[in-house]
Amino acid sequence: MELTHALQQIQPSYIREILRDAQAPGVISLAGGLPDGDHFPIALMEKSLASLAQNPALFQYGQTAGYGPLLDYFRSQFKLPEHHESLVCTGSQQALDLIARAYVNPSDKVVMEAPSYLGALQVFGLAQANIVSVSQQADGPNLAELEACFAEQSPKLFYAVPDFHNPTGVTWSLEVRQKVAQLCQQYKVTLIEDVPYRELRFTGEMLPLVSSFCPDQALVLRSYSKIATPGMRMGVVSGKSEWIAPLVKVKQSADLHSSIPMQAVLLDLITHPDFPSHIEKLRVLYQERYLSFAEQLQAKLPQGCHFNPVEGGMFVWLTLPECDDFALAKAALTNKVAVVPSSVFYKKGERITPGLRLNFTNATAEELVSAVERLVDVIKQECKTA
Ligand SMILES: Cc1ncc(COP(=O)(O)O)c(C=O)c1O
Known part of the structure; x- marks a missing residue:
């Protein structure tokens, strides 16, 4: 059967494709955006999971917008004004898909920083949006480019990841945040x-x-994948009620609603008195891993390789001397370290800087040391000026 024209244009996700190889015995994976599975807050959910059996009502069909007590919690936690609502989604990835289906016609302009989150490139690509890139700097998007783009091209949406960007790890400064908000208001572009x-x-x-x-x-799209567990598939989108209502309508046709038992478990988890200390432990763990990883990279990378320090998140963005980063990632996998080449984070045909996205949250400190050694060997072989 012939695929839709839109789907024919979409490349399969390199990351999901190599996930199996990246999980093969002996391979150290710096490829996925995976949180550390040994630190999932399962113990904090045990009581809640056990009590589900006593609550059969949770297993009935539910409201599309989400489980009522969870929505009430979001309203107070996010300090939503009266005229705003939330919609619980099957991961924040679904929120992106709902937004594209509700608001993006083929050829509508959607602005993104380049490089950008692969899952968003796929969603907006599938919606046949006209993706307009603005370059990213150390403290956020290039504001002159962004303003020119808003003024000259009248885009509909600006998709952004201002905290610990995927793939670059960049966090926007306060000044950039204020200016982008002002530009979105001035040019009526939805952020x-x-x-x-x-x-x-x-x-x-x-x-x-x-x-x-x-x-x-x-x-605003929030996710519980990185601070609770990704397998729960829990995310939430919030904004003006008149903008959320169409998303509810699209979600009805997508999956009726996200799992109600999982939403009840999520609510118990995020209101658990020990949940804040769980997040604090994650921060400490990831910081330790990042610091030793960055030290290893600094000490061992050949000349011409560069990365900017990050203040959080899961990724380091490594730029490389001239090379084919796809071939390099393949060679790295043969050398038993999985990485993602930078080209997958750009829209097709865009000029790219060769590089790699490196995840530091899913491998142990010892594994990260070996991973750097394996990677450096491959970079020395594959990059011209190294
Ligand atoms: C920037 C960004 N947005 C959204 C998602 C999707 O998250 P979720 O698991 O909530 O669907 C990811 C996952 O890695 C991401 O990096």
Whole structure:
């Protein structure tokens, strides 16, 4: 059967494709955006999971918007104004898909930083959006480029990951946040603020959400994949009620609602008195891993390789001397270390800087040491000026 024209244009996700090879025995994976599985808060969920059997009502069909007590919690936790709502989604990835289906017609312009989150490139690609890239700097998008793009091209959406960006790890400065909010309001561009890594700050100061400066011009996507577990598939999108209502309508046709028992378990987990200390432990663990990883990279990488320090999240973005980073990633896998080449984070045909996205949260400190050694060997073989 012939695929839709839109799907024919979409490349399969390199990351999901290599996931099996990356999990083969002996391979150290720096490829996925995986949290550390040994630190899932399962103990904090045990009581809640056991009590599900005493609560058969949770297993009935539920409201599309989500489990009532969880929505009430979000309202107070996110300090939502009266005219805003939340919609619980099957991971924040679903929120992106619902937004594209509700709001993006073929050829509508969607602005993204380049490089960008692969899952968003896929969703907006499938919606046949016209993806317009702006370059990213150390403290966020290039503001001159962004303003020119808003003024000249009248895009509909600006998709952004301002905290510990995937793939680059960049966090926007306060000034950039305020300016982007002002530009979104001035040019009536809707900001899609995607913040799955926000709680994983291990140094520096937590900055306000960009949307806090333009609450009525934004939709905010939060995820519990990185701070609880990704397998629960729990995310939430919030914004003006008139913008959430169409998403509820699309979700009805997508999956009726997200799992109610899982939403009840999530609520018990995030209101558990020990949940804040669980997040704190994750921050400490990831900081330790990051610091030793960064030290190893600094000490062993050949000349011409570069990475900027990160203050949280899960990724280091390594730029490389001239090379074919796809071939390099393949060679690295043969050398039993899985990495993701930078090209997968750019839209097709875009000029790219050769590089790699390196995840530091899923391998132990010892594994990270070996991973750097294996990777450096391959970089020396594959990169021209190394
Ligand atoms: C920037 C970004 N947005 C969204 C997602 C999807 O998260 P979820 O597991 O909540 O669907 C990810 C997952 O890695 C991500 O990196």
